[in-house]
Amino acid sequence: MAAVTQDTAVSMGRIARVFIYLLLLLFALFYLLPLYVMGINSVKPLAEITGGNMMALPQVWTLDPWRSAWSTAQIGVEPTGLKPYFLNSILMVVPAVAISTIVGALNGYVLTKWRFRGDTWVFGLMLFSCFIPFQIVLIPMAMVLGKLGLAGTVPGLVLVHVVYGIGFTTLYFRNYYAAFPTELVRAAQIDGAGFFQIFWRILLPVSGPIAVVSVIWQFTNIWNDFLFGASFGGTSQPMTVALNNLVQSSTGVKEYNVHFAGAILAALPTLFVYFVAGRYFVRGLMAGSVKG
Amino acid sequence: MSTAPDFRTRLQDWLPKLVLAPSFAVTLLFVYGFIAFTVLLSFTGSKMLPSYNFVGWLNYQKLWALPAWNTAIVNIAIFASLYIIICTAVGLALAIFLDQKIRGEGVLRPIYLYPMALSFIVTGTAWKWFLDPGIGLEKVMHLWGWESFSFTWIKDGDMAIYTIVIAAVWQTSGFVMAMFLAGLRGIDNEILKAAQIDGASNWQLYRRIVIPLLRPAFLSAFVILSHLAIKSYDLVVALTGGGPGRATEMPATFMYSYTFTRNQMGIGASSAVIMLMTIAAIMVPYLYAELKEKK
Numbered sequence: 001m002a003a004v005t006q007d008t009a010v011s012m013g014r015i016a017r018v019f020i021y022l023l024l025l026l027f028a029l030f031y032l033l034p035l036y037v038m039g040i041n042s043v044k045p046l047a048e049i050t051g052g053n054m055m056a057l058p059q060v061w062t063l064d065p066w067r068s069a070w071s072t073a074q075i076g077v078e079p080t081g082l083k084p085y086f087l088n089s090i091l092m093v094v095p096a097v098a099i100s101t102i103v104g105a106l107n108g109y110v111l112t113k114w115r116f117r118g119d120t121w122v123f124g125l126m127l128f129s130c131f132i133p134f135q136i137v138l139i140p141m142a143m144v145l146g147k148l149g150l151a152g153t154v155p156g157l158v159l160v161h162v163v164y165g166i167g168f169t170t171l172y173f174r175n176y177y178a179a180f181p182t183e184l185v186r187a188a189q190i191d192g193a194g195f196f197q198i199f200w201r202i203l204l205p206v207s208g209p210i211a212v213v214s215v216i217w218q219f220t221n222i223w224n225d226f227l228f229g230a231s232f233g234g235t236s237q238p239m240t241v242a243l244n245n246l247v248q249s250s251t252g253v254k255e256y257n258v259h260f261a262g263a264i265l266a267a268l269p270t271l272f273v274y275f276v277a278g279r280y281f282v283r284g285l286m287a288g289s290v291k292g
Numbered sequence: 293m294s295t296a297p298d299f300r301t302r303l304q305d306w307l308p309k310l311v312l313a314p315s316f317a318v319t320l321l322f323v324y325g326f327i328a329f330t331v332l333l334s335f336t337g338s339k340m341l342p343s344y345n346f347v348g349w350l351n352y353q354k355l356w357a358l359p360a361w362n363t364a365i366v367n368i369a370i371f372a373s374l375y376i377i378i379c380t381a382v383g384l385a386l387a388i389f390l391d392q393k394i395r396g397e398g399v400l401r402p403i404y405l406y407p408m409a410l411s412f413i414v415t416g417t418a419w420k421w422f423l424d425p426g427i428g429l430e431k432v433m434h435l436w437g438w439e440s441f442s443f444t445w446i447k448d449g450d451m452a453i454y455t456i457v458i459a460a461v462w463q464t465s466g467f468v469m470a471m472f473l474a475g476l477r478g479i480d481n482e483i484l485k486a487a488q489i490d491g492a493s494n495w496q497l498y499r500r501i502v503i504p505l506l507r508p509a510f511l512s513a514f515v516i517l518s519h520l521a522i523k524s525y526d527l528v529v530a531l532t533g534g535g536p537g538r539a540t541e542m543p544a545t546f547m548y549s550y551t552f553t554r555n556q557m558g559i560g561a562s563s564a565v566i567m568l569m570t571i572a573a574i575m576v577p578y579l580y581a582e583l584k585e586k587k
Contacts, residue, residue, distance in 0.1 A: 020389045027386060028403045031466065034418035035406075041421075053435045054427055106311050114308035122316055124583050129323040131575045133523050135547040135564040137326040139333060139557060143342070144322075163322045166315050195307040224411035226526035227544075231552070240413045244530055247417050256421060263417045267410050274409035278402050281409065282470050 042066065042260035049256045065257035069265060073258050074249060075242050082262055085242035089223060089269075091154045092238055096161040097218040103162070104169020104214060105207060109199050111170070112177040113185045123174065130167035137164075138231055145232055152234015160232060161222045168221075169214045176210035177203060212280045220270050220281070239266045327568065334562035340555040351562040360538055361563065364546045367453050371542070372521035374457045379517055380510070382461065383468025388498065390469070391476045401473075404466035412463065416530025419459040420446070449539035452532050456524075456540060459531055464520065468513050475509035476502070515578050522571050543567050 041049055042065050044058040052059075071081035111123050141160060142151065150156030180203065188198050229238040237245075243266045247259045274281050337347045355361050386404060390397055407415065422428045423446045433441035445451035479502060487497055525544035532540040534549075543563055551560030 017392070020392055020394070024386070024389055024394065024400055027382075028400055031403050031407060031462065034415075034422055034462070037422055038418050049427060053432055054422075054429075055432050103315055107315050110308040110312045116309065120583055122312065124579060125324070126315065126319050127579055127583075128572075128575065129319050131519050131571060131579075132323065132327070133544070133564065133567040133571055135525075135544060136330050136568045137322065138548075138564070139342070139551060139561060140326040140329045141322070163318055167319070170315070195304055195311075220409055224413075226411065226413050226529070231548075240411050240526070243411075243417065244413050247420075247530070248533065256427065259417060259421070263414045267414045270409045270411070271406065274406055275402070278405070282405065 038260040038263055042257055042264055044257055046253070046255055046257050065255070065261040066265075068255070068258045069246070069261035073246055073255070073262065074252070076245050076249075082239065082242055082246070082265055085237055085239045086265065088154060088233075088236050089239040092157045092161070092236075093219060093222050096158045096165065096222050097215055099158070100162045100165035100169045100218055101211060101214045103166050104171075105173045105204075105211070106199070107166065107170040108173025108175075108177050109203055111174045112180070113182055113198075113203075114195070123170070126167045126170055128167075129164065130171070134164065134227055138227075142231065151232060152236060154236045156232055156234075157228060157236065157238065160228050161218075161225070164228075165218055165222065169218065172210055172214045172217070173207070176207070180206065209280070209283075212277060213283050216273055216277055216280050219273060223270050330561050331565055333558060334565050336558055338557035338561070340557065342557060347558070351558040355559050355562050355566075358559075360541055361543075361546055363538060364541045364543045364563075367540060368522065368542050370453055371457055371460075371524070372518060374454070375460050375521050376514060376517045378457065378461050379465045379468050380513055382465040383513065384472050384503075384506075386465070386469040387472035387476055388502075390473060401470070404469055406466070407463045408467045410463065412524075412526035413530045415459055415463050416527050419455065419462070420531050423455050423458075446532065447536060449536050452536060452540045456528060456531055460521075460524065460527055463527075464517065468517070471509050471513055472506060475506045479505050511578070515574060518574050519571055522567060 037054055040057055041054060043061050043063065044052075045060055045062055045064075048056075048058060048060070069082055071083050072079055073081045075082065075085065107126075111119055145151040145156045145160075148156070150159060184202060185198055188202055193201070223238075224240060225238070226240045226244070229241040230244075233241050243262050246262050333342055334351055335346050335348060336343055337345050337350070390400065394400070423443070425431065425442075425444045425447065430441060430443045433443075446455045483501060484497060487501055492500070523544060524542060525548065528534060528540055528542050528545050534541050534545045543566070547560050547563045547567065550556045550563065
């Protein structure tokens with residue numbers, strides 16, 4: 001998004017402006033409402049939700065739903081709370097993001113600075129893999145993970161997320177490095193610098209912004225993934241799958257306040273990243289439409 | 293003269309390709325190899341486990357005769373078209389309004405966009421309870437004195453699909469807004485000023501000049517939204533679980549249940565192939581055009 005707001009050439013009348021402000025505020029309400037509802041109902045006793053108004057502030061404030069969601073709520077058959085699944089997600093997300101970003105950087109470097117015949121095809125084939133419906137790979141993936149002994153493990157999920165993540169990370173770095181002057185690379189080559197030396201000394205130092213974009217995008221995607229987690233998670237299910245199990249469980253009283261607390265817990269890491277580095281988040285989303 | 297430097301130069305020549313090779317090999321195997329395998333399975337009578345007795349087009353015939361698949365196709369058609377149209381309309385409107393030198397744009401923009409950072413499971417959970425007549429919106433309206441207010445879509449087989457549209461629009465319309473806003477900010481103001489001097493009204497200005505100039509943003513939005521729509525799985529699972537009954541079955545949920553819970557792997561594979569072909573029909577021309585431009 002443009003950092004400098006330009007003068008808008010089109011100007012509107014006073015009444016139109018009031019109308020625009022009203023509409024914009026109304027939409028802000030629409031976007032904030034679910035978060036507000038989840039937030040306030042996660043600090044209410046259950047009786048206040050079932051017997052009271054969903055929009056009202058709590059009469060009695062309590063953190064019990066949060067404690068329950070974190071450490072004692074029934075997930076599936078075990079009363080473990082979401083804590084172990086949160087840990088699973090972290091153990092899955094950190095290596096998957098790191099590996100896919102590093103591989104993407106190297107791929108982008110090769111595809112822009114060491115071009116060869118057919119490189120656009122190679123990139124095109126990798127790029128298309130970002131957009132396939134993953135249903136098409138679920139069955140063979142389950143078989144391969146089984147054969148490798150990785151079914152239902154965190155390393156298995158890391159593998160899956162790296163494999164289907166490098167298309168995007170390659171795209172980011174390729175578009176970014178394409179704008180970097182190739183003459184500098186050639187000059188370094190003439191001076192006797194090798195392939196990795198050039199990458200390390202010349203390209204890596206300027207890769208900060210795009211690395212942030214790649215890390216944020218991969219982090220958000222992998223943290224929020226449900227399909228792979230549900231299909232291959234086994235006993236190492238990530239947070240999203242555990243949250244769904246918590247919310248959908250049909251036994252006992254529905255503890256809405258615990259569900260809300262759990263949902264916010266599942267959303268916190270990505271929300272945190274978004275509010276700290278929102279600018280990069282938007283850039284990553286834009287780059288997802290192929291044009292860098 | 294030794295051969296060592298020679299070997300080094302040759303290694304340097306090959307190094308870039310060696311670095312790229314593992315990624316490419318992995319893509320060929322895990323993407324294209326797997327696609328080929330799933331296509332193969334779709335022509336077999338696989339049930340719980342893959343088998344290799346070929347049955348020709350039988351799975352596809354069975355698939356299109358299944359009421360559940362037909363529901364899924366009708367649902368995805370309703371969902372995808374409404375989702376794409378509403379998201380684009382809301383996104384464009386918000387972008388145009390935000391572009392009017394709005395005070396507090398810096399506050400509003402992140403509010404519109406933050407749902408995109410959430411998991412569909414979280415979105416589904418939030419909206420599920422918000423739309424639940426027993427504790428959500430309907431009850432609130434009753435408590436506020438609007439006794440006759442009724443909003444039971446999520447429990448209604450005919451209307452439940454629209455609740456998925458609402459939640460999905462909530463999640464992604466801010467993102468479409470961001471895309472259009474970036475497009476608007478990229479338009480040269482001189483063009484607009486010139487048109488204004490020529491006496492064009494605001495409405496004409498947007499209709500005749502601005503919106504045509506935003507064509508690339510429209511295309512990107514369409515491609516991304518349609519691909520998100522066809523893949524939508526998590527949101528349905530979290531919001532309605534495919535219900536009530538099977539009213540909100542989608543191709544993605546259909547594929548999953550037929551393959552993994554109903555042990556009809558052949559049919560599940562054929563439904564996945566249909567999904568892939570639909571997405572490929574949209575993505576391949578788009579990617580081809582994008583990559584060609586770049587050359």
